[in-house]
Amino acid sequence: MQIERYIGIMTGTSLDGIDLALVSFHIDPAATVPDLLGIQHLTLPYPPAIVQSLEQLLTTPVNVQTFADLHIAYTYAVADACKQFCEQEDIDLLTITAIGFHGQTVWHNPYPHQFAGYSIRTTLQLGSGSTLANLLHRPVISDFRSADVALGGQGAPLVALFDAAYFRDAHYPVVMLNIGGIANVTILPPASLPSVYIRAFDTGPGNVLINAAAQHFFQQPYDADGQLAAQGTVHPEFLHALQQHPFFMQPPPKSTGRETFHWGWVENILRKFPDISPYDVLATLTYLTAWSIADHIQRFAPETAQQLFISGGGLHNTTLLEYLRQLLPNYHLFSTADKGIDPDAKEAACFAYLAYRTWHHLAGNLPPVTGALLPTILGTIALPPEFVKTP
Amino acid sequence: MQIERYIGIMTGTSLDGIDLALVSFHIDPAATVPDLLGIQHLTLPYPPAIVQSLEQLLTTPVNVQTFADLHIAYTYAVADACKQFCEQEDIDLLTITAIGFHGQTVWHNPYPHQFAGYSIRTTLQLGSGSTLANLLHRPVISDFRSADVALGGQGAPLVALFDAAYFRDAHYPVVMLNIGGIANVTILPPASLPSVYIRAFDTGPGNVLINAAAQHFFQQPYDADGQLAAQGTVHPEFLHALQQHPFFMQPPPKSTGRETFHWGWVENILRKFPDISPYDVLATLTYLTAWSIADHIQRFAPETAQQLFISGGGLHNTTLLEYLRQLLPNYHLFSTADKGIDPDAKEAACFAYLAYRTWHHLAGNLPPVTGALLPTILGTIALPPEFVKTP
Numbered sequence: 001m002q003i004e005r006y007i008g009i010m011t012g013t014s015l016d017g018i019d020l021a022l023v024s025f026h027i028d029p030a031a032t033v034p035d036l037l038g039i040q041h042l043t044l045p046y047p048p049a050i051v052q053s054l055e056q057l058l059t060t061p062v063n064v065q066t067f068a069d070l071h072i073a074y075t076y077a078v079a080d081a082c083k084q085f086c087e088q089e090d091i092d093l094l095t096i097t098a099i100g101f102h103g104q105t106v107w108h109n110p111y112p113h114q115f116a117g118y119s120i121r122t123t124l125q126l127g128s129g130s131t132l133a134n135l136l137h138r139p140v141i142s143d144f145r146s147a148d149v150a151l152g153g154q155g156a157p158l159v160a161l162f163d164a165a166y167f168r169d170a171h172y173p174v175v176m177l178n179i180g181g182i183a184n185v186t187i188l189p190p191a192s193l194p195s196v197y198i199r200a201f202d203t204g205p206g207n208v209l210i211n212a213a214a215q216h217f218f219q220q221p222y223d224a225d226g227q228l229a230a231q232g233t234v235h236p237e238f239l240h241a242l243q244q245h246p247f248f249m250q251p252p253p254k255s256t257g258r259e260t261f262h263w264g265w266v267e268n269i270l271r272k273f274p275d276i277s278p279y280d281v282l283a284t285l286t287y288l289t290a291w292s293i294a295d296h297i298q299r300f301a302p303e304t305a306q307q308l309f310i311s312g313g314g315l316h317n318t319t320l321l322e323y324l325r326q327l328l329p330n331y332h333l334f335s336t337a338d339k340g341i342d343p344d345a346k347e348a349a350c351f352a353y354l355a356y357r358t359w360h361h362l363a364g365n366l367p368p369v370t371g372a373l374l375p376t377i378l379g380t381i382a383l384p385p386e387f388v389k390t391p
Numbered sequence: 392m393q394i395e396r397y398i399g400i401m402t403g404t405s406l407d408g409i410d411l412a413l414v415s416f417h418i419d420p421a422a423t424v425p426d427l428l429g430i431q432h433l434t435l436p437y438p439p440a441i442v443q444s445l446e447q448l449l450t451t452p453v454n455v456q457t458f459a460d461l462h463i464a465y466t467y468a469v470a471d472a473c474k475q476f477c478e479q480e481d482i483d484l485l486t487i488t489a490i491g492f493h494g495q496t497v498w499h500n501p502y503p504h505q506f507a508g509y510s511i512r513t514t515l516q517l518g519s520g521s522t523l524a525n526l527l528h529r530p531v532i533s534d535f536r537s538a539d540v541a542l543g544g545q546g547a548p549l550v551a552l553f554d555a556a557y558f559r560d561a562h563y564p565v566v567m568l569n570i571g572g573i574a575n576v577t578i579l580p581p582a583s584l585p586s587v588y589i590r591a592f593d594t595g596p597g598n599v600l601i602n603a604a605a606q607h608f609f610q611q612p613y614d615a616d617g618q619l620a621a622q623g624t625v626h627p628e629f630l631h632a633l634q635q636h637p638f639f640m641q642p643p644p645k646s647t648g649r650e651t652f653h654w655g656w657v658e659n660i661l662r663k664f665p666d667i668s669p670y671d672v673l674a675t676l677t678y679l680t681a682w683s684i685a686d687h688i689q690r691f692a693p694e695t696a697q698q699l700f701i702s703g704g705g706l707h708n709t710t711l712l713e714y715l716r717q718l719l720p721n722y723h724l725f726s727t728a729d730k731g732i733d734p735d736a737k738e739a740a741c742f743a744y745l746a747y748r749t750w751h752h753l754a755g756n757l758p759p760v761t762g763a764l765l766p767t768i769l770g771t772i773a774l775p776p777e778f779v780k781t782p
Contacts, residue, residue: 123459
């Protein structure tokens with residue numbers, strides 16, 4: 001029985017931590033998908049000085065020196081986090097086949113646009129795979145989104161193949177929901193149907209607007225357990241104004257980010273409702289998030305779907321979950337933990353799985369999901385000194 | 392007989408063109424170095440809108456959107472140049488094993504420095520290998536310098552292994568000189584000695600200061616054939632002031648760039664010599680360039696070395712060559728063309744060779760040259776859709 005171990009490393013757009021997951025696979029050449037034997041997971045704090053530099057980069061012009069230094073310092077921070085993970089979890093790095101390093105998304109605009117006379121589609125993840133491979137002395141796969149975007153895809157969501165591998169039901173369609181900074185769903189047809197029927201796309205804000213409001217009004221990094229929203233009530237006119245964002249009605253494939261859903265957008269609409277209380281803002285933004293998720297599921301999932309598996313930080317927001325239950329009365333809501341995958345580990349585990357696929361030259365994107373022209377091998381492969389051959 | 396073909400793509404810090412070279416190798420598993428069967432070469436114009444954006448990036452703060460879009464638009468420009476190269480030279484891209492894509496250096500500071508609490512060494516080449524691989528449908532190797540820098544090296548010069556492969560003499564030491572924006576030398580011991588005795592480092596300015604003066608005083612992009620310098624005479628006090636730059640006396644391994652040698656530095660010194668004529672400035676900067684090259688060769692090459700092989704744009708500057716002849720009376724000066732390698736194709740050909748080495752998991756750096764702790768596999772490997780396997 002051949003076992004391979006991959007580490008996935010994810011830092012999301014909410015800049016709230018470095019997620020690491022070690023995933024052990026049983027590789028059976030006869031099977032299309034390796035068995036998932038186990039996951040070890042840890043979230044480590046994002047070093048505040050790096051977060052501060054990233055926030056500066058995302059909001060103000062910086063010189064190329066700062067950009068280059070942050071690109072490398074972020075990579076060092078990830079290398080340190082990976083070493084700490086291995087120490088705490090008693091993992092021998094030398095037993096790892098490869099590391100899937102997502103990097104920090106600092107820009108994502110996969111729609112064709114003009115720049116310097118070229119019609120381009122852009123995505124940019126900070127972090128150097130080659131640097132990480134040589135700091136950790138293990139192979140590193142990074143820059144997972146550029147290949148799909150170059151082929152005309154959204155470069156997102158990339159979780160669809162992982163969901164398809166480990167969450168499909170033999171007889172019923174299943175819906176997967178990840179609530180990170182942005183929320184995304186995967187709609188999985190029964191296992192008997194081919195993967196071209198899989199759909200996955202971003203539904204809009206996840207925690208991003210809720211966190212921003214908690215920070216703005218309450219100096220809290222996020223709305224713990226949904227307590228702040230629970231003390232307010234939904235403001236129908238404010239909600240209606242927010243629901244007019246064109247992203248919500250746009251047909252999939254689609255993806256979005258902090259460039260689109262940010263506090264500035266909320267604040268602009270909020271000006272028309274000067275009397276609304278901070279608690280009601282929180283309640284309304286939480287409801288907007290639940291509504292945009294539920295509305296997309298009802299429009300795009302088959303009516304026979306009844307299982308919804310949830311992962312991501314949003315799972316800890318009781319108010320958000322309560323709204324979701326109200327808006328999706330036909331669904332049973334589960335944590336992905338009910339299928340053996342820790343909801344906080346899922347995204348990092350997904351990039352461990354995508355590293356496995358790239359290492360074996362398997363496609364990592366699903367064209368019907370991302371809109372790319374072709375399936376392709378995601379990312380770039382960097383090899384450490386230990387892999388040097390002598391001629 | 393197994394033949395493999397690699398394309399090398401180089402855009403230098405002088406932003407004066409996109410250099411492409413197709414190199415055909417005869418791979419003999421018994422030999423340490425493949426035979427070089429032939430080189431096809433073309434320099435295509437750097438699209439002016441990209442050059443303008445790069446100059447803006449190098450001199451003023453930009454927002455992350457501009458950075459990300461330029462990263463991708465530059466990659467599209469390189470993809471277009473590669474397609475045009477293949478069309479003009481009648482090359483079938485499908486016969487190419489891999490493309491070595493240097494990228495555009497926008498920052499290079501391999502010396503340890505502090506950023507956000509980390510002691511880092513930085514190098515950054517613009518351009519996405521994964522994007523290029525999916526635009527051209529061929530494997531792309533890129534980001535050649537990060538691995539060596541991560542291991543404590545200068546990430547430069549990377550030409551040493553190429554020089555060692557194709558220019559060593561059986562009995563005598565040989566000196567290689569490339570005069571690009573920056574000048575660098577490789578000192579090759581006789582072929583019987585091990586490669587740990589190879590030395591290579593930047594000597595200081597190549598064409599960078601001469602070009603800057605031609606642009607400043609004569610609105611010429613460069614001093615064609617050294618005609619402007621030929622009309623002036625060397626100004627001893629101005630020369631002496633320029634020679635005080637600490638880089639010249641710093642011991643190898645060392646590397647430098649436009650961050651260090653630029654028009655601002657010259658202009659600052661020139662203020663003390665208000666009466667000097669523009670022609671004399673050109674003559675003095677040309678002499679400074681020749682002196683810094685010759686001085687490094689005399690200090691670091693063995694006395695038995697008598698052959699100097701020159702490549703790069705500076706070879707077309709007759710005045711510079713005349714000064715070099717005066718300063719190196721014991722040397723015979725050759726163009727690399729005398730050993731079958733077009734002096735304008737050499738840098739791009741070097742990255743085709745480094746792509747060959749990475750593709751075969753051979754080390755691409757020479758630790759005694761760069762100062763890195765270990766030999767390693769340079770760059771990252773991006774694979775196109777054609778390489779997708781089905782499980």
